[in-house]
Amino acid sequence: MxxxxxxxxxxxxxxxxxxxxxxxxxxxxxxxxxxxxxxxVCPQCGHTHASRFERGHQQLWQCTRCRVQTSLxxxxxxxxxxxxxxxxxxxxxxxxxxxxxxxxxxxxxxxxxxxxxxxxxxxxxxxxxxxxxQSRRLEGEVQIDDAYLGGERAGGPGEPQWRNKVPFIAAVSLQHGRPQYLRLDVVSSFRRSVVHTWAQQALAPGTHVVSDGLTAFTGVGWAGLTHDAIVTGGGRKGAQQPRLRWINTILGNLKTALSGTHHAVNFAKYGARYLHAHAYRFNRRFDLAAxxxxxxxxxxxxxxxxxxxxxxxx
Structure with a gap:
């Protein structure tokens, strides 16, 4: 091993x-x-001097300029x-x-x-x-893929076919052929205009994008980025595509982590928060102690x- x-x-x-x-x-x-x-630093006036005292069990700081009191x-x-x-x-x-x-x-x-x-x-x-x-922008070579969080079949007639199903874009930048930084962003849908807007916010100028053949991903070209679209055909063969290896591995690990740890999560309401927390831990995996x-x-x-x-x- x-x-x-x-x-x-x-x-x-x-x-x-x-x-x-x-x-x-x-x-x-x-x-x-x-x-x-x-x-x-006083939150009111920015002054840097204060007197420190206790009131009950609470420690307070009083600015010597504006006299505003604040706690930690x-x-x-x-x-x-x-x-x-x-x-x-x-x-x-x-x-x-x-x-x-x-x-x-x-x-x-x-x-x-x-x-x-x-x-x-x-x-x-x-x-x-x-x-x-949310402020991180990926650069260099970036693999991207479309995915969904959750998804429960409706319980009765007249309801949407799926509930609690949230679309998101997964993107990972590579350094020396290995994953470096990750972004996981909830999107409203997989349309070119949506992917275009996402790419402008999430990817730095000069980024080279590799994706599967989803038509919506041509939207990264509208953002002025180079793009290789690989028609994978879906299924296991698509998941084993070498140029999309890392993003597929990361998505598999993400879904395992969420399903194994969290139950009955309202992804439609809080999905973005769970995705960003997962990305936060992934992006700092090289220095857990810090x-x-x-x-x-x-x-x-x-x-x-x-x-x-x-x-x-x-």
Whole structure:
């Protein structure tokens, strides 16, 4: 068996995680570094000096210029939380280190919270992951393919033939013939105009695209990119096409991960969030140990998210 250095690399072990984030004081310092890496910055006026004091069990900073008071969690996804920062940091660890993600029910068991709280925490973390992945543009040689999330046959007459079925485009850039970065983007349909718009946002100028013979993929040419369309004929033979090997492998792994970890997911509403979280982990697979502090930094700057925002289709 060929040695896969990614599979056997060291991640952030539980003892290592606890040594860094095992106390509330350590989590406070980690959040301060993530939110204010160069020292305090007033969210109101941008001033860099403040007095620090405690009110009850909460630490507050008061700007010496405008006198506005703020806390470490104000203006972040953790705003108004009643949970300790240790719980939030553990959630970031569990969501980021699990290769296939983690179900909200399992997260609830691990954190010692109710299911609804675990669901909110998980989706806030995944939303922060999505924010970073949406800005990534692939370049070089890129393999793309069309795929669907979910899909349940309708239960009665008069209903759509399929429910909870979400179309998306998968794209992976290659470096020295091996996968480098991944994008997974929900689209409204597989039309040329839709693929054209997607290519303008997801692919850098000069990218060379390789796809199967789906007519809609000619839309990448409208975006000024070179394109090789390979008529595969579908089925197992199409999946084994050498020039589309990596994208087919990635899609197979994605579907296995989602079906094996998550059950009864509303893909029509939250599918994009699950796809972006999977891409986030894939794109940082070479340095698992650094994923927690990086995600914590992204999470601290993600902005406050309300229940309504989390429930809004992504």
């Amino acid at each position: 060929t040695f896969n250095r990614i599979q056997f690399q060291k991640g952030l072990s539980i003892p290592a995680f606890l040594s860094r984030y095992g106390s509330e004081a350590q989590c406070v310092e980690a959040l301060m570094q993530a939110r204010w890496p160069n020292g305090f 969690t104000a203006g972040t996804p953790m705003a108004d939380t009643k949970l300790s920062l240790q719980v939030w940091w553990l959630a970031i660890y569990l969501v980021s280190q699990a290769k296939n993600g983690i179900a909200a029910l399992e997260l609830a068991r691990q954190l010692g919270v109710c299911y609804r709280t675990a669901w909110r925490i998980k989706h806030k973390v995944m939303a922060a992951m999505a924010d970073h992945e 994923m927690v502090p990086r995600l914590a930094s992204a999470f601290a700057s993600a902005g406050r998210r309300t229940e309504r925002q989390l429930r809004t289709p992504s």
